[in-house]
Each structure stands twice: as structure tokens, then as C-alpha cells.
Amino acid sequence: MKRIKIADIWKDQRISGPVLVKGWIRTLRNSKHFSFIELNDGSCLTNIQIIADNTLLNYTDVESLTTGSALAVSGTLRNSPGQGQSVEIHADTITIINKTPDSYPLQKKRHSDEFLRSIAHLRPRSNKYGAMFRIRSHVSMFIHNYFQNKGFFYIHTPVITGSDCEGAGEMFRVSNIKPGQMITQNGKPDFSSDFFGKETNLTVSGQLSAEMFALSLGDVYTFGPTFRAENSNTSRHAAEFWMVEPEMAFCDLTDTMTIAEEFIKYVVKSYLETCQEDFSLFSRFVDTELPHVMNTILSSDFERISYLEAVNILINSGKSFEFKVEFNSDLQSEHERFLSEEYFKKPVFIYNYPKNIKPFYMRMNDDDQTVAAMDLLVPNIGELIGGSQREERLDYLIKRMKDMGLKQEDYWWYIDSRKYGSVPHSGFGLGFERLLMLLTGVTNIRDVIPFPRTPGHIEF
């Protein structure tokens, strides 16, 4: 008999009669003449209930099974007389694939996130993390669907890079030289003997590469791992995370905000349609406000205000912030939270930031003081998206690089793109894990990544 997945049993109400399922025991209840076994195969949240009668040849083995054990069950799918489920399987044979010893750390009761994090190799077997990682897979596909449907091309930008793009934070060096064997000259490391012949790092952004392809294929996006060696110890930062970076030719900052808003709404809508069951777990047990949050995203027009307006709102709010609100400095976390959570109570774009707090590639505005940058702030998460219109004018770009002390020869190919057929173009980066946090109400980034990497943590 062909094995059937439990998700298909719940999906297709017409299935009945003989079935074969394979999975792991979530819980087992013994009665006098038979046992109830809740079996889960990871295909969906809801278990299938197995009725194991004491007439089974191996019943004494079956009734002593433990949570986590692996079984193959063949039997008959029937309507259930009980309350909690429409159908159940009356087992004809139960093959014990693996009996789990009583040291199995997962129990049928609720565990803390901190404990489950310490057993990251087993936590996807729990309801919550099973749901989380099914959602993570689905949301990945929604992202591809959105861009593919709009004619964007998926670009695989390099993970190993020789350019210190945008000087964004600390980078992880890549080398094949053994520790202590790096040749030095005048006390400085000589990278010419290293694998690539120069200092090499893991990427902190695919943007500069993606720009080259936007200026060739029109609309492109990247979706892949990104690495930051910052010693950040917060619930919103990881050393390895995934980023979505669309880049669009013939597109200005306003267009970009429109696309970002449409994109977020598309993902939320697909999520609510496709992941109803797993979503319900998070809206019941993790954040009961989640349906409301999703509704707000779908039904509201995201606010769009300039940095100047944002600062004025903060100054006139009458709120006493720990950090003073000042022009020409970046907004603090508490400022961002106030704007999205208290003042607007919905996602808000803030655009046109002072040039001195933003990187060289952002397009200078006519006031010569601000650049065409935008951040999307969402309640509970903070910054979900950071983007900008890119500086397409060669003379502006070079002046800006000089002002910021960047060497042109390091960016010769980037500069080339402004010499040859340069056009207005824009893009943004979205933190995939932060999107998952928004969608599930989970407040720690370590709980939306299968095996999270943070400072001092590389287990698993």
C-alpha cells in the first residue's frame, strides 16, 4: 500500500478505507482494551488519531510506546465517534520503526522557547516549530511568486565577495590560509598569498551586484543568505540571515515604496490563504493580536512621511524619550516604535533622510542635504525594509564617494554602470526573518531560523 501523508487526509475529505501512514508519536493514551495514539508526520499541524486495539499481535509493545517513537500504521480510515476529530485510523498492523528511549527531551506539554532553542535539532518536532518552518518554506515561495508574476528575474549574487560593499558593518573574512600562517609585511597581513589574492569576505548585501543586473535585465531580485559579523546581541539580529533585495530600473523612490507595500500585502494575503492552520497556532498561543495585525496590513494604506515630518511629529508628541530627537541623526528604536505603534498604528514609510547618516550610493535630493532613502517601520518589529533610489548620475556619485573617502578603483565596475547607459533605478532590502516575525508574532529572531547563528553560538 502506498503511504499517505496526514495533511492529505485532512485536505481530501473523500479519502476513506485502507490507508498507510508513517510518522512520530506525539502522545499516547492507554485504555483498558485499546490505546489512542496521536501520530504526526510533519506534513501538517493536526495529528491523526490511531486506534490500537489489544488484539494487535504486538499490542504489549504498542501500549508501552513513548512520545517521539516512529511508527508505520496500516489500517482503516473511519469516521470518529469522539469529539476532537472527524476521522481516525483503526490499525490493522503497527510497525514500530523506532522506539524512543525515555531520555527523549520533548514532552507533550508546552516547553519554553529557551529550552527548545537548546535542542534546535529536535524542536521542529514540536507543534510550534513545525508550524514555523512550514510557514518559512511557504513564505519563501510567496516571495518568489510575487516577483516572478511581475516579470522580475531571480539573480544569484555571490556569497563570497572582494568588495567591502557600502561599508555596512563588520564582515566575516574568507580565507584558506591556516591560522598563524598568514604572511605579513610591516605587520600588516599580505593577502596576495591568499586564495583570491586579496582580502575576501562573506557578503553583507547583494545590492551592488543586483544593480548591475537591474541595468541589464530591468527588474531583478535576490533572495539568499547574508552575513554580518557585528557583535549584536538582540532578539532582532543574527550573524547569518536571509535577505530579499529587489532592484528595479526606470524606477524612482515613490515607485519603490508602492512596490514594497504591494509586495508585503501580497505575502500576507498568500500567507493567510495558504497557511491557515499553522497561522491559527500563532494567533492562539503566541500573539492573539495577530489577526488584527494582519488585517491592518491588508486594509490600510501605509503611511508615507518624510524624515523631516517624522522628526517634527516626535518633537511635538509631548513624549519624553530616553534619547533626544535631533535633526541629522538617525531615529532611535524608541522613536521608530512610537511612530509605527502609537502614532500611526500601522506600517509607515519614512523617506528623505539626511545624507550624512546614509551610504554613498543613495541618490542626492535637490536640497543637497537629504538623499532618496526610505525605511519601512512596522509595529512590533521596527525596521522591516530599507531602500533607496540609487545615484545614477556619474558626477554626483563620484563626488559623494570622494566626500566619504571611498577609493574609486575599488568600485570601478560599479562606476562603469553609471558611465554606460545609466538610468534612474531603485531597490530595497527586506529582512526575511523579520518578515517571519511579523507574520507569526514570534519576538526572537533565533526562533524563526532553523539553526540560528549569533555571537558565540555555532552549535548544530
Next chain:
RNA sequence: UCCCCAGUAGCUCAGUCGGCAGAGCAAUUGGCUGUUAACCAAUGGGUCCGCGGUUCAAGUCCGUGCUGGGGAGCCA
């Protein structure tokens, strides 16, 4: 990196003023005619995070280290 909080049974936690180490769940054994984190009874289970100190006496007070969590900065 800085600030704050915590660490007691496999898990979640209680432990009063410094005076015999506790509960629920899990495990084991038995009971129970359809259960829904089943229920009932019994049994086993401890480096009270490590090290040092104060004290007649430390899970409890002090110092220090480690681990975990929350917040800040940086950012996505």
C-alpha cells in the same frame, strides 16, 4: 560591547526571616469501556550553575566566573 534580570528533579516552577529539598508534568508500576496536554493510585528521581567567602548553620547573604533572558547601540 554596555545596562538590568535569572539559574533548584528530564521539563515548568515554588521554596517565607539563614534552620530537615518541594509541587505539577514527564518516566516506571498498577488501575480505568472512546480518550483529547485523558484520568486515578503508587514508585524512583537533586553537584540547589561553578569556585571562593561570611556564619554554629547557606538553595537563601557577599565576591567572582559561566550560562540563559530582556533592553540599548549597530542594522535587515
